[in-house]
Every structure is written in structure tokens, then in C-alpha cells.
Amino acid sequence: MSGDEVFVTPIIKEILEKYRVIWAIGHASALMGWDLEVYMPPAGVKERSAASAELGVLSQKLLLDPEFVSLVEKASEAELANDYERGLVRVLKREIDKMRKIPPEVLREFIKTTGEAQVVWREAKQKSDFSLFKPYLEKIVDLERKIAEYLGYEEHPYDALLDIYEEGVRVRDLDPLFDKLESELRKVIEKVLSEGRYPQWHPLEDLAYRKDDLKELNLATLRLLGYPLGERARLDESAHPFTQSIGINDVRITTRYEGKDFKRSYLAVIHEFGHALYELQIDERLAMTPLASGVSLGIHESQSRFWENIIGRSKAFVTTVYPLIEKYLPFVSGYGPEEVFLYFNVVRPSLIRVEADEVTYNMHIVLRYRLEKSLIEGSMEVSDLPSAWNDLMEKLLGIRPKNDAEGVLQDIHWSMGSIGYFPTYTLGTIAAAQIAEAIEKELGSLDEVIRAKEFGRIRTWLREKIHRWGATYPPKDLLRKAIGSEYSAEPFIKYIRSKYL
């Protein structure tokens, strides 16, 4: 994590010196985003939005400054000293290319439309009325299709959008992946529901907690996992849990406290811890450079899912933290670790993605992937979306939304123009299982490591194989280097089968 300077080639040093102010704007924007969700007085939103927009435009202007662009282009043809330098140029070229390919007026239109669409989406969801949101989504799909054309693709327009969130992943990879997941998960779900080994509901879901108690449990658990609270990291509260990296030595996670069903807050903390650890374990020598962040949403999600699902929902973990849970949440005592394990692993097909368990979750992504792809390739109209959603939901999970709020309107993502984003949730899920398999090959049974509370060994493995590199390698290369294979569903299917069947 320390040692010699990694950036040595003069042109790279020059690029980094010029990049410093772009980094500073990013640092400020990250803090502004965090504060907006956590501490900002609500009336501050107008000024905050205006300031964020100004800084976004400014940052783009600096990135596209001809002098800077020509330096990056020169560097991309130069002999470079190491993988870090090559990664740096790759990341900057990607950013510059994407911005240069989309005409400013299209970008402006996109920002304006999605800004308005988010407001309308909120209202539409509240009223459960898709017709309000429909004209905005039509405009967004139209813009996204244009953007896909500007960005360019080889096989499928949706590839261009996927690549924004997960460098190098294509429809060609995802079609077979999601087909396979659908058929495998369908079998598992049927069996789990009919055999009753895992409950569809647990009494602990209804029990209320005192917020301060759960907060103490969350903090104690984070300390156990090795989160550097109070030195380099924070835990705060927000309406929706999230992680914000403000710097390599300043990473912040949040959770929420709803008053009952403590696993929702607790597992969110472990999930966000996974994201945070990734950012916290990046090589310090990459600080203040474009490499000082997780490389993609898929790899990032692999870290959060690994800690939340594979560690957090395991019997070994529940048994290990049970004394802590009992200490801070006295109402749990008497249930015992076995019951808490079942409570953490309730399997219940539900209409709402964010409430889904690990078995049914990916069906929600199969659904979104297929609908997005159809919209972008033009084989489906936005007006057909609500019924297509409901039909597919019924096919995948056997339940049908009664209204748009619990169907097509449930996610904010489309109103933000984030089409191509959802698949990264599944990529993260399957990569988490791949990583767990690779760790076990080296460290032996994860259960034993967990029971021995040797989380430091897991952290070290993740740091050395994945985290320290930041964005140096594209996701597929990083996976190959770390675990010897690209994204693959097999380990996840194996994991689910062995846990649930």
C-alpha cells in the first residue's frame, strides 16, 4: 500500500498536475452529494442543485480543455512505465471520449429532461399513474437511443449504454447469463417455496427496536468487520442507504432506521461496508488521481453483495454476531442464532426489488434487463411497458402487480436516465460468489474464517487482489487477474443451490 511513486513518466505527471483541479471539483461534488442526503437543511436544495450543476459543467469543461485532451492523446501513444500509467490513460480517454461524442445540446436536453422527469416520477409513483410519467420516459428512451448512436457500438445499441456502467460488458454476454439465471432460479424458487426449509415470513420482522440500540449494534458490527470508524470513515443516516467516497481517507456510509425489522438496517450497513472497504483499500499512491475509485458498478456491487449476502447472511456470521445482537437488541434474546439466521434468509417472492431476498432478487433484474433492451432496440413502445412489466413479473415470480406504483413505477433509475445500470446488480451478485470461491481456495472455509473472527484475512485478500488497484484494470481484466476468470454465473448458482436446496 505504499512504496515507490507509481507515476513516473513526465507526460503522466503533467497530466496528473492538470487533473488535480478536476479531482478537487469531484471531491467537492462528492461531499455536496453526501451532505444533500444526510445533513443539508431541506430549503438548501435549490442552491445546492444549482452549485452542483455549475461544478459539473466546469469539470467537463476542464476535462475537455484542448490542451488537456491533447496531453491525454499524446500519452496514449507514448511508451508508459507500468499498468497504473496505462490504466490512467485508459480511464481518462474513456471519460473524454464519452463526453466528446455526445453533442452538448443533447447532453443539455438529457440533463433537463431527467431533472424534470424525477419530479414527475415521484408524483406518478405516489398517484400510481404511469400516464403522467409516460411522456418523460418516452423522451428519455429517445434520448438514450440517440446517445447510444453517438457513443457507438458494434452489435447492439444497448451495448453502448451498458458500457457506461460496466466497461466491456455486452448484450452478447448478458443474454445467455440472464437466460441461465432465469431457468436455474425458477427451479430453486419453486423448491424452496414448496419444501419450506426457509420461511416466507419471520416473527422478528414485526418486532420494534429502539433506534439508538440498533445504531450501537451497527457500530459494534462495523468495528468487528474492521471499518476504520472515526479515523477514516463514518456511519450516518439517510432515507436510502448509500456509500460516498470523498477521498481515500474519507469514506462514509449511511443506513436508515425504520423502527422495526432490524435486518433491513443491519444488512444495509454490511452491504455499504462492502462498498466502503473497496474505496478505503485503494493504494494510497493513487489518491487524487482518476484511478482512486472502484473500477465499475459491477465490481463495486460484488463487494457489497459479498459482505451482505455471502458473509452477512451466512449461518457462521449470524452465530458469530449473535451475542452482539442479543446484547444491543434484548428482544432478540430467546430466539437463538438459528432463528435469526432464518429471519435473515426469509425467501418470499415480492413485487418490490429492493425488498427481495438473495434467491428472488435477480429475477427482478432479468425483468428490467429484458424490458430495457427491448425499449432501446425499438422492439417495444413505452406505452406497452406497464403490461409487459406485469406479464413478465408473473412469469418470473408468479405474482402480478395490482398497480403501477408496485410495478413499472417502483424504481427511480429510469427517471434519472440510468438505462443500462440494472444489470450491474446481477453482475455484482455473481461476481461475489466467484470471489468467495476464490477466497476459499486460498484461505480455506469461509465459515471457519468467520467463526474465528479473522475478517482481517478476508480484507487483506480483497485488498491485494481487487481493491488496491482502483480503476487500473478494466473489470474483466481485473477479474481475470484476481480470480482467473471473467463474470460467470456458475459459482452463484452453485452457492444458491447448496444454501437453499
Place this chain on the structure above:
Amino acid sequence: MSGDEVFVTPIIKEILEKYRVIWAIGHASALMGWDLEVYMPPAGVKERSAASAELGVLSQKLLLDPEFVSLVEKASEAELANDYERGLVRVLKREIDKMRKIPPEVLREFIKTTGEAQVVWREAKQKSDFSLFKPYLEKIVDLERKIAEYLGYEEHPYDALLDIYEEGVRVRDLDPLFDKLESELRKVIEKVLSEGRYPQWHPLEDLAYRKDDLKELNLATLRLLGYPLGERARLDESAHPFTQSIGINDVRITTRYEGKDFKRSYLAVIHEFGHALYELQIDERLAMTPLASGVSLGIHESQSRFWENIIGRSKAFVTTVYPLIEKYLPFVSGYGPEEVFLYFNVVRPSLIRVEADEVTYNMHIVLRYRLEKSLIEGSMEVSDLPSAWNDLMEKLLGIRPKNDAEGVLQDIHWSMGSIGYFPTYTLGTIAAAQIAEAIEKELGSLDEVIRAKEFGRIRTWLREKIHRWGATYPPKDLLRKAIGSEYSAEPFIKYIRSKYL
């Protein structure tokens, strides 16, 4: 506070459009400064400092952009529509001029020197060893004298530095002011100490409180005063109390909780409330412009001192909030309002400025003003400073520091290069009394308004006469408009005599 657009002239609109990004950087920097003191994990300081420095340089670059400068210059010769527009041009020209007059290499040297000096000052203070700090202070004084020459002045080099913090105030104004204050305050102090009407120590100073209790009292008091907590404003905690305006609708104050002597935290909250109210009551139409801030440090301090001293330490106020104090701090009960009033108004000559009461406080400023002026005009050497400090302290307050830590090294200001800043504390103090006098002329006895809890009437007066204008008028003009006179010591002396004699 609303109504028609105030900026109508095309060139002004053009300036404001270009200024928007400079404002956004200021918004981000304000948040970063606040966060640094309040929530940032300590290890984040290196990246935060680097980001702040980058944004500072960027903001200056944008302000000095030739196109922007020429717009401002053109505007300063154009026919403008109203006082707001004229104020806008005045403020921008001041900022641009100051930056353009100081050569970049001198500014860089100044930033570098003061950056190092603050670190050394901390060590020197801890070891109570002025000799460590001396070479840095010598360099700082030298640089400040250069800066004064670059900025220019008519009568005294110190005028150039004063003007940075308080537009238009000169040595010519301050010499007679501080002479008068010295002689008047000396008489009052002697009499107070000999007559014993106010105690030199109060038992409540030693009583411990539970932090959460005092926090509740602070919040309840802020609500009583009309602070828009949770909507447009916050109260947080930091090592040193301060106010940060992040936007017109996002103003944040802090206080500290030391565990005993609750008035230190409590009166700090009321002090910061005064600063915050100024920022919160600026005309919304000035938002995101250079006029959206208090006009000077002196006027700002008049607001905080008005609320802290004239309201907060009055018998009427103590009597009014006594039930609240008793409710949240049960250990106070039994003392009664009269004793709390005496506790709030202990008069005790002390060596440390920040612990001084309202009677002795300004003697600390007299001392700093005279020493600073001598250093800048070259009539005193830095090496003579410690003994000059101790001699003058003995002359003014009859006590003598035993070491440099409680003498010449006590304040951080000089290490930051803030020479010319201290006098604004006294300007604020005297203006607070002038304002109180003016309010009483219109609203009748302040005591009665306080006892009736009609703080909204005071807020409205302050808003209409002072706050709403932001930085539109220079401080002296603003005072003339608001109260019909410039800075004057008479009302303060009258106030102190009537309260303490």
C-alpha cells in the same frame, strides 16, 4: 424579501451569469470548511486541504479572467439601475483589485508562510515558547507590510490591511475610538471590581452538565429566538463555535460542550445565532450573487454581540429563559434568575481574550490594535512583542501573563496572517449598542420586547434595516442608512455605564 427582479441592466445580468460558477465554488468551499470542523474523519485532512487549495486558485483564476474583469470595468462606468447593481460592481471591483494588486509570487509566499506558521504557532503555544514562532511572525509582518504597499493607502499602511476586513475604516477612526474606550473602560472596570455589584466568580461556573441536556436547552432557546432549525438552518458541534453560511437557505452554527460552566456553550449559541440570522435574512433575490453575504466583519460582529450581550446577558432575557434553563438543567433550579444573571455577567479581568466578559473584552482589542499598528508602521520589532504585550496588558487590565502561551501566543490570528482583523471585534461591539439604541427608539424598551418574547419584532427590524441588504452598501453607509450614524463608541459606553455602574 421578494418581488421584482433587482438585477435588470444587461451587463449586470451578463456578469452574474459568468459569476455563477465562482459562486458555486464558494458554496462548495463553504461546505468543505464546515465539514472539516464538524464531521470529517481526521485522516481526510490531507485530501481536504489539497482540494480547498485547488478550488481557491481556480476561483481566483475565474475572477481574474480578462473577459470577466473587463465586464466589471465596463459596468463600473455604465449607468446602473439601482443600489443593488452599484453594490454588486463595488464588491466585485474590490475583490478583483485586491487580487490584482498583489503580485502572485507575493500571494503564494503569503499562503505558504501562513500555512507553515499555523503549525509552528500551535507548537510554540503548547511549549509557551515565542522564539519558535518569532521568525515566522517576522516574515508575516514583513509580507503584510509589502501587501499594504501593494494595496495602497492614503495615510497609514495599517489602513490598507484594515480595509480588507472593514471597508472604509481607517487608523484615523480607530485611534480616537480606542483611546476613548481605554479611558472609559478603565474607570468602569475599577468601579465594578471595587464595588462588587457583579461577582468575579460564580459557583455555577463549576457545575457539570449532561451534554444532551444542554443541547436540548440550546435548541429550545434557538427556537424561541426564531432560528429556522431543520428547515433552513442547523446546530452542530465543533472545537470552536462558528457560523457557516452555505447558502441563503442553508446556514449552520456550531457550539461546543465542555461538560461544565454551561454559559460558555449557551452564550456561544446565541452569539452564533446573531451571525446566522444576518445571513438568513438577506433578500432572497441576492442569492448566488456576490451580495449574498454580510458586508463586513464589523457589521457581522455587531449582530452576534447584539444577541449575545445586549439580549443574552440582559436580566430581561435571563428571566425569560430561566424556566427553560431550569427545565433542561435541573442543577440550576434553586439559584433563581437573579443568580443566573450574575453568573452570565461575571466581571473578571483575565489574560485570555476569548474568556473575557463584556466589560474587559475590548481592552484585549485595544492591546492588539496598538501592537499591530506599531508592527506595521515599523515602530516596533517582532522581538519586542512579548514584553510589549505583557506591559500593555498590565497597564490595561492590571494583570501580567506569566508566560507567552497566556500572552502573545494566545491567538491563532497572526499565524494566519490576519493582521487588521481584531479591530472588527470592537467595531461590532460598539455597533451592537448603537443598533440597540436605534431599535429602542422605534420599538420601545428592549426589555419589554424580550419579556413579551416578541423576538420576531427584533428580527424584522434587523432584517429591514440591515440584513436584507447583504453587501449592497459599504459598512459605514449601511450604518448611516440604518441608524443615522457611523461607528460611534458613545452608545456602548452609555450601555456599559448604565449596566455596570
